[in-house]
Amino acid sequence: MSEPTPRGAIRTPDQRLRVFISSTLKELAAERAAVAQAIRELRLTPVLFETGARPYPPRDLYRAYLAQSHIFVGIYWQQYGWVAPDMEISGLEDEYRLAEGLPRLIYIKTPSPERDPQLDRVLQGIKEGEAVSYRYFGTPEELHDLVANDLAVLLTERFAQPGAGAAPAVGRRGALPRPLTPLIARxxxxxxxxxxxxxxxxxxxxxxxxxxxxxxxxxxxxxxxxxxxxxxxxxxxxxxxxxx
Known part of the structure; x- marks a missing residue:
């Protein structure tokens, strides 16, 4: 008997928008919980990949989760994450790359005196790309409020514009990216x-x-x-x- 496949197997019966939460697990456990709570308060569905015994490779699982998510939230601090034997990058970086095409909200915890150089490389690429929104935070409580506010703004702009007709598909090719923050003094x-x-x-x-x-x-x-x-x-x- 063949092993079950995760493809197409992850559903939410309420059909609410799904927000994928990406981070290392142990060092950001409190932050993951705070973000999940902020998402639930907006009546959305948080999607969290957790490690454990699985009948299929972890990458297949988080790829399936991402494929059925609408928004990506990345939380980063000091650790780059585990690199599987058959991978050249960590699952943390892989999740960010696989989320291309989704609205991506990035949150960076400070201070970070012992940040892994590999994570520094990833964050530098994010900052230089400029098409992705990123913010800094210090506590889980601050992160909760940032995520709640940013998601509310994002949903208002993308899904609830009065008189705009049907909302554009997330990640629709050709649409201008919508920055979450205003451009000041330009x-x-x-x-x-x-x-x-x-x-x-x-x-x-x-x-x-x-x-x-x-x-x-x-x-x-x-x-x-x-x-x-x-x-x-x-x-x-x-x-x-x-x-x-």
């Missing part, structure tokens, strides 16, 4: 970009600057404001995987 740069976009001869505009200064965030803000000036609006094209 009105001049946005106006300059919009002026360039209005010039008929401007076929390509490049925003340059050091990594992490907010180039992508600025471009998204300008595109969102300028979208109504074009018949087909504005489209997001992710070139992160393109190499010379």
């Amino acid at each position: 009105e001049g740069e946005i106006a300059a970009l919009r002026a360039l976009l209005a010039q008929p001869e401007a076929r390509l505009i490049t925003v340059t600057g050091p990594g992490g200064v907010g180039k992508t965030r600025l471009a998204l803000a300008a595109a969102a404001e300028a979208a109504t000036s074009f018949p087909d609006g504005a489209t997001w094209v992710d070139l992160a995987s393109v190499r010379d």
Whole structure:
């Protein structure tokens, strides 16, 4: 008799939106509980992968959980997590990668004087990507409030816009990413970009600057404001995987 497969086996009978919680287990046990509580208070379903005896590999299980989740919440502190013998990265990093296409909310605990260099690498990539929302926190209580607020904002923007008709599919290709926080004191740069976009001869505009200064965030803000000036609006094209 063949072993059961986790594919398609994870269901929630209430059909509520499912929020996948990713973190190392022991060092962030209190934080995982706080996030799960915040999710339940919003009448959503927290999805947590826990280790233990399974009839199938852990990666198959958390991949199945992720495939049936709508939102990804990542919590990071000091540990990078376990790397399975057949893997080159930890399950923690793998979960983040597999969640591409979902709205991803990232929370980083501070201080972290003994953070694993591998986790530092992952977090640096997140910060440089700029298309993912991330926040810092210090206590489980603070994290609870941040997650509750951010999820409420995210759901309002993506699923409950008055007069918007049917809500767009999560991760729909081409839609502009929706940052959770406002862009502060960049009105001049946005106006300059919009002026360039209005010039008929401007076929390509490049925003340059050091990594992490907010180039992508600025471009998204300008595109969102300028979208109504074009018949087909504005489209997001992710070139992160393109190499010379």
